[in-house]
Amino acid sequence: MECQIDPKTLAKIKDMPLIARTVAEGFLHGNQLSIQRGVGIEFNQYRSYEPGDELSRIDWKLFARSDRYFVREAERESEIDVWFLLDASRSMLQKSESSNGTSLAWNKRDLAWNKLDYAKHMIACFSYLAQKQGDNFGFICLSDNTVHSTNQTFVHSANGESHWRRLLLTLNNIEAGKLFPPIELIKQRLCNISKPSMIFLLSDLNQSNNEITQLLAQINSSKSEVVAMQLSCNSEQNFDYKGTVRFKDLETQEEILLSADNAKVSYLERLHDYQDELHKKLRTIGVYHHQFNIDDAMDIALHNYLIHRGHLA
Numbered sequence: 001m002e003c004q005i006d007p008k009t010l011a012k013i014k015d016m017p018l019i020a021r022t023v024a025e026g027f028l029h030g031n032q033l034s035i036q037r038g039v040g041i042e043f044n045q046y047r048s049y050e051p052g053d054e055l056s057r058i059d060w061k062l063f064a065r066s067d068r069y070f071v072r073e074a075e076r077e078s079e080i081d082v083w084f085l086l087d088a089s090r091s092m093l094q095k096s097e098s099s100n101g102t103s104l105a106w107n108k109r110d111l112a113w114n115k116l117d118y119a120k121h122m123i124a125c126f127s128y129l130a131q132k133q134g135d136n137f138g139f140i141c142l143s144d145n146t147v148h149s150t151n152q153t154f155v156h157s158a159n160g161e162s163h164w165r166r167l168l169l170t171l172n173n174i175e176a177g178k179l180f181p182p183i184e185l186i187k188q189r190l191c192n193i194s195k196p197s198m199i200f201l202l203s204d205l206n207q208s209n210n211e212i213t214q215l216l217a218q219i220n221s222s223k224s225e226v227v228a229m230q231l232s233c234n235s236e237q238n239f240d241y242k243g244t245v246r247f248k249d250l251e252t253q254e255e256i257l258l259s260a261d262n263a264k265v266s267y268l269e270r271l272h273d274y275q276d277e278l279h280k281k282l283r284t285i286g287v288y289h290h291q292f293n294i295d296d297a298m299d300i301a302l303h304n305y306l307i308h309r310g311h312l313a
Helices: 007-013 016-028 060-066 115-132 161-173 183-190 211-219 234-238 260-284 298-308
Strands: 041-048 070-076 081-087 136-142 154-158 197-203 225-232 244-248 255-259 288-293
Touching (some): 016 115, 115 136, 115 161, 115 197, 115 298, 136 161
Parallel strands (some): 081 136, 081 197
């Protein structure tokens, strides 16, 4: 699959519906896929094989009798909802930096492309796929300053083109808060996820008191599937800084001045240990964990995710 839209282009376009449609249609063209799991199905009828149909759906016994390819159609017995949870804490404003510690040339203030922007467009793409499949989908924004603004940060579960555009309007209006909200403050919102669901959390998974893993453990159940989509960037993964650098915690505003060369080895070791421990924790509570790099082309990133999930051949 060739790269269609790179982060630089995305930052310039600033058109969420156009980006979502372009990326998502790339999946729909020539691929039969679903972001669902656990939906009950019941056999309904046969139809002639068409290019793009999964080979596993061909009825080979019927082929042996008729010398023609037929696939088994199915209809749903029960539906699941698709929910998107967005971490809108201040750390999601991080954007990638070049090796000399300055922002990339294209990443100017008016073309800012950070983790929060990337996550919003990912949700736009996945919700577009969901509405194309006829699935209901909803949205919950998670940050300390949006807990009580339900009209601007919550979208109930529904389907259709108009509902998708309502979600995009909500995404466009979201701004980062300060911290990830305590579970007790968002319990009312989580009550909306009351039926078997596919739940996506988009976050950098930066936490101070295991608040995010506690949330994931609470919303996970045998009837639902939870996916933690962790966003990172090149500078975060590689620590390609030089000389003396001032680092700032976006959430606490704490700053520290240190030698990048001296800190690199220790930082990468701690990052590796944190990621390893995080992955084990999420696996223990039954949450699927996948990393996304915001410096990667979004269509390639989503395509690779679906391959890992086994939805594409």
